[in-house]
Amino acid sequence: MKTYLECYPCFLKQALSAARRAGGTEEQQLSVIRRTMEILKKLDAGAIPPEIARHVHHAVREEISCPDPYREAKQQSTEQALVLLPELRRLIEESSDPMDTAIRLAIAGNIMDLGVMEDFGNLQNTIDRVLKQQFAIDHTAELRELLETADHLLYLGDNTGETVFDRALIERISIPVIYAVKGSPVLNDATELDAIEAGLDTITTILSNGSDVPGTLLNLCSEEFKDAFEKAPVIIAKGQGNYESLSDAGRKVFCMLQIKCPVIGIDIGAPKGSIVCYRSGNKSK
């Protein structure tokens, strides 16, 4: 997805939020804002949002000497979601279509995004909404069909805490799953440590993508990850950052997300607040 002009103010907002989470002084926060404006001024034509976000969050970590500004928030998110795990499992087990419910819950978990909002509100309300809500784009039938025949699944994680919702879905998937995480901290995206805290090491092979992009930019990922991406017969890509990176990555990629940003909504063709399971490279426009 290209960078829209609406993304510019949003990057400044995100930079300020991250600088505060990192415990930056007022002066450091201002430096981060100035550095972000420099990054935005020097943008290559065609730079996509996760690429820019990577530079912005790098500037925050460097300016404030804080390797993982979201560490505490991430731990809280994981704990909060783990409390819900028995309930998520119960909802799936008691559903007339457990796989549909599991997919919906994995999408519900995508609300735990600290790049868009300071606070993701009441999780139970989001779960209730997403369980009933109609998909704005629904390629779940094609995804489910592929999951029947594929020999394994590559699952690209997104936010920490959401990882636990992913775990509830992965428990319903009968083929082996590789769960990809970020190579080092950026925003509240899950790293290997965060995924382990969510218990994903017990049911998947966790794979670092080797990069600190809040999304998946293949040219910045490790050879090992690129290889896994290429060989995967089917890929679930969670969240906005992965959609921004992989919206045209080909028909084995299924982007599962909540539309929390109006600009992504325009790009994908679904209103803000909607839920989407979008087969990549399938845009009608």
Added chain:
Amino acid sequence: MKTYLECYPCFLKQALSAARRAGGTEEQQLSVIRRTMEILKKLDAGAIPPEIARHVHHAVREEISCPDPYREAKQQSTEQALVLLPELRRLIEESSDPMDTAIRLAIAGNIMDLGVMEDFGNLQNTIDRVLKQQFAIDHTAELRELLETADHLLYLGDNTGETVFDRALIERISIPVIYAVKGSPVLNDATELDAIEAGLDTITTILSNGSDVPGTLLNLCSEEFKDAFEKAPVIIAKGQGNYESLSDAGRKVFCMLQIKCPVIGIDIGAPKGSIVCYRSGNKSK
């Protein structure tokens, strides 16, 4: 009021919105964003928001060669409010405290602010809310007392359309009123033309402040206006821009506004969504 770090992303957002209203191409919109970042980079320590907004909107008008990007929106706002004028008058006349109702309605009109939002929503809902809502800061008793003894009032207008709500209040004020407007277009702030279209020339003396600041920065105003400001025994200053400019201007100034911005809310000490009649220089913090 000082410029908070939260104001930075907000200026970019406002610049983009204004560039679009001015009919700018995608390329011109990007130029406006870049120029805004330059303005923000070169900020003097102590620059206050209306001063920065002035430069931003100047850049928009220059980049896109559009002297009044908000002209059409302003005309629509005036027409929309004029339709409501008979109802505003009826509400005031039938009230048990007509002056209280008239003040509240003038504050309700402050919602017609296109600097904060793209669209100010349903006016009737705002009127209903503000008529019932408790003041977060209420210095109306002191204002009303001064209006009893003063020989005239200087009334600093804010948004176009809001002008009509001001007119309904001014009709209840028995002393002569000077209604101050912006010297040239900026945002949807009322100029002389806009005030005349709201019928304010029939009940007030309209006075240009000689500046294009979305607020009132005395050092940038005309001598005539500064003289009127100095001589006025009591001043009503409408809206956020005037609060940002005049929050410490002295006890004859009463800022009447809705808090539409969280940062102004923090500065004045009233939550977003609240209504305020604040006697300047009266901050407890």
